Amino acid sequence: MKKIKLSLFVKVLIAIVLGALLGLVAPEVLVRIFKTFNILFAQLLKFIVPLLVLGLVTPAIYGLGKGAGKMLLIVVAVAYISTICAGLFAYGCSSAFLPNIIEPGSLSAEAAETKTFAPYVDLKIPPLCDILTALCLSFMIGICCIYMKGDVLRRWFNEFGEVVKMTIEKAIIPLMPLYIFTMMCEMSAAGKIAAVMGSGAKVILTGVVLSILYLVVQYCIAGAIAGKNPFRCLWNMLPAYLTGFSICSSSAVIPVTTECTLKNGVSREVTDFVVPLCSNVHMCGSVIKLATTAVAVAYMMGTPISFPLFLNFVLMLGVATVASPGVMSGVLMASVGFLESILGFTPEMTALLMTIYLALDGYGPACNVTGDGAIALGLDRFFRRRAE
Numbered sequence: 001m002k003k004i005k006l007s008l009f010v011k012v013l014i015a016i017v018l019g020a021l022l023g024l025v026a027p028e029v030l031v032r033i034f035k036t037f038n039i040l041f042a043q044l045l046k047f048i049v050p051l052l053v054l055g056l057v058t059p060a061i062y063g064l065g066k067g068a069g070k071m072l073l074i075v076v077a078v079a080y081i082s083t084i085c086a087g088l089f090a091y092g093c094s095s096a097f098l099p100n101i102i103e104p105g106s107l108s109a110e111a112a113e114t115k116t117f118a119p120y121v122d123l124k125i126p127p128l129c130d131i132l133t134a135l136c137l138s139f140m141i142g143i144c145c146i147y148m149k150g151d152v153l154r155r156w157f158n159e160f161g162e163v164v165k166m167t168i169e170k171a172i173i174p175l176m177p178l179y180i181f182t183m184m185c186e187m188s189a190a191g192k193i194a195a196v197m198g199s200g201a202k203v204i205l206t207g208v209v210l211s212i213l214y215l216v217v218q219y220c221i222a223g224a225i226a227g228k229n230p231f232r233c234l235w236n237m238l239p240a241y242l243t244g245f246s247i248c249s250s251s252a253v254i255p256v257t258t259e260c261t262l263k264n265g266v267s268r269e270v271t272d273f274v275v276p277l278c279s280n281v282h283m284c285g286s287v288i289k290l291a292t293t294a295v296a297v298a299y300m301m302g303t304p305i306s307f308p309l310f311l312n313f314v315l316m317l318g319v320a321t322v323a324s325p326g327v328m329s330g331v332l333m334a335s336v337g338f339l340e341s342i343l344g345f346t347p348e349m350t351a352l353l354m355t356i357y358l359a360l361d362g363y364g365p366a367c368n369v370t371g372d373g374a375i376a377l378g379l380d381r382f383f384r385r386r387a388e
Helices: 009-025 026-061 065-101 131-147 153-187 192-196 201-226 230-236 238-249 249-265 268-281 283-299 307-320 330-341 348-357 363-387
Strands: none
Touching: 009 153, 009 238, 026 153, 026 230, 026 268, 065 201, 065 268, 065 283, 065 307, 065 363, 131 153, 131 268, 153 249, 201 230, 201 283, 201 348, 201 363, 230 238, 230 249, 230 330, 230 363, 238 249, 238 363, 249 268, 249 363, 268 363, 283 307, 283 330, 283 348, 283 363, 307 330, 330 348
16 A cells, blocks of 8 residues: 655644643643653754755845845835734724623733643753844845855855755654644643633634734735735645644744745745745734734723824834744743833733733744745745746
8 A cells, every 4th residue: 555645734733633632631741751852842943943044045045136135125024014014903903893702800810820841851952043143144145145256155055055955854844743742732731721711712712813814815915916816825824824823933934834835836036035034024923913912901901002002012013023033922022011111011911911922822923924925925926037
């Protein structure tokens, strides 16, 4: 019999279901073993992501020729506008809808207390540089290579990019479902489901629906520009969405997002340029989640947020989220200062917001990475010919 090969989507789906079920009955010893693997693989991801940016973005820049600088500005501008629009979309919808389903004072920060598991081994694998440094170095080398006559540096980065791709294809991608399985098992064993009950569950569900609706709008626009079926393209991005949902990190999902974007017919050069860049500057899903939760917390505390105040908040947040750490809840950590200084949140309100935000962290990064594919799809029409 021929060996049955499961697609990445099926593997991810199986990992999510089995992890959630096993976490309900698994002994603490087993969960700690899974946690140990989870920590080690997360360290490997943090190590490989800056190298992935260097190995893919640099050749993509000089491969685009003298239009790379223009493309860089356009991608960053589109990503920033998309992030701001996502926040305003979430503010308008949640301000109109949430008062109909929740009551003031209906949440308690007591839900923040959940069980935690310590790994048996906590091995650190420091990356050679952080992501922002890798991006800046990629831009510098790539743009300079456009105007340099020698091609030694180009050949070196082409081969280095192939090394990175091989590492991803042979090691990262095959182990990704196992990583997702251990993540879901730990979340289930920790009993975090209790933190999403009641009004918190309503707020989270509202955020999930808004993020999906925003993705539909994004792909309708991108599909119209590219001349492709937006719903077919959105379906092709489902593995990236599920992986982002499970891993809770936009940067760590770059390999999966790249594969899904290529499946939508986007050129390799544009994909290798846009996806790693957008993973650090396009945070539409995380901003939707943060905006929805902030509006809900402010309403339940009797201090609704005015539109001018929120506009100031989201404009600053869009800048602060650029190159947020490729770790769980990086956007939340970057926004705490703005919550208190601009929106006037008290420490208790911030703690309550973090409780709801962290109860189901995955749908923000899932929307982020799926939205990256929409930007790549729309821009591919304008930059494909130059890349080729």
